[in-house]
Amino acid sequence: MDQFLLKGGALVIGSLLWDDTATRVHWWDHHVNKALRTAVPLPIRYGRESGDERNHTHTMVFSYACRDHLGMGYALPFRQSITSISDVNTQAIEMMKAERKKSTLAYDEHYNWGWGAMGLLINPLHLEPGSDKYPHCLELAQYWASRMTGGFRHHEYKVGYETSMMEKSGMLRVDWQPELNEFDFVIATAVKAESPFYPNEDEIARRTLENQYTYYFDQNIRHGITTYQDATIIAILTSNNAQILPPENLLQ
Numbered sequence: 001m002d003q004f005l006l007k008g009g010a011l012v013i014g015s016l017l018w019d020d021t022a023t024r025v026h027w028w029d030h031h032v033n034k035a036l037r038t039a040v041p042l043p044i045r046y047g048r049e050s051g052d053e054r055n056h057t058h059t060m061v062f063s064y065a066c067r068d069h070l071g072m073g074y075a076l077p078f079r080q081s082i083t084s085i086s087d088v089n090t091q092a093i094e095m096m097k098a099e100r101k102k103s104t105l106a107y108d109e110h111y112n113w114g115w116g117a118m119g120l121l122i123n124p125l126h127l128e129p130g131s132d133k134y135p136h137c138l139e140l141a142q143y144w145a146s147r148m149t150g151g152f153r154h155h156e157y158k159v160g161y162e163t164s165m166m167e168k169s170g171m172l173r174v175d176w177q178p179e180l181n182e183f184d185f186v187i188a189t190a191v192k193a194e195s196p197f198y199p200n201e202d203e204i205a206r207r208t209l210e211n212q213y214t215y216y217f218d219q220n221i222r223h224g225i226t227t228y229q230d231a232t233i234i235a236i237l238t239s240n241n242a243q244i245l246p247p248e249n250l251l252q
Contacts, residue, residue: 004085005136006081006137007077007082008184009075009180010076010091011042011121011174011186012074013042013060013074013188015219015220017034019219024101031080031098032076033078033079037075039074041071042062042071042177044066044227045228046058046060046204047159056211057208058199061192062157062165063193064162064173066228072226075183082184089143091187095189096111110147111147112148112170115194116191117190118147118189119189120140120141120170120185121176123137123184124176144170148170152170156194165190205232209236209237217237221234
């Protein structure tokens with residue numbers, strides 16, 4: 001078998017791109033390259049009510065119902081090449097530490113926790129037996145599935161009757177986009193909406209205004225993380241004198 005050598009990266013759809021808490025800055029500086037990030041169309045929306053840190057406003061989730069209404073997130077390449085399954089695990093653990101704002105996690109930590117899980121997306125070219133990377137990507141997929149334990153319930157990553165964003169194996173149900181073709185695989189945090197329905201644009205904007213917290217939404221916009229609902233949300237916010245400065249093309 002050829003040497004195990006894969007190029008991997010992280011999909012980011014929210015504050016993991018811009019929230020400069022210590023664990024996240026460490027992740028940026030040592031494990032991913034923000035300067036080489038690539039914008040990627042993704043099925044995302046504001047769908048989860050946050051806690052006290054974000055004043056109970058709505059934060060970002062993957063949503064299968066948005067597959068025909070794509071937003072924009074980013075793929076950040078790992079700083080190191082992946083030469084073993086151990087390297088994969090290192091990157092998964094480091095991303096979990098950044099996502100969960102924890103300075104330490106056990107090396108054998110499960111890839112799922114109370115409100116989220118790590119999802120895997122493999123370049124479909126390498127899931128064909130004729131690909132020279134097929135054996136390594138198959139090994140990766142099998143390994144990833146083995147880490148989805150400890151109460152992982154894939155059907156919790158959806159709202160209502162939409163299809164779950166996670167498979168039992170820990171694979172993320174996101175279409176592989178051409179913008180990802182430089183990668184052999186990417187990983188991402190899937191977050192549970194934990195709600196019987198998604199908020200509409202008015203509800204998202206009203207919660208932001210009533211709780212006097214535009215920061216999360218504003219920073220996503222400023223950093224190019226967008227959803228199909230943003231123009232309407234911005235219109236509501238600005239009509240109520242909220243200071244949001246979107247990219248020009250968002251309101252065109």
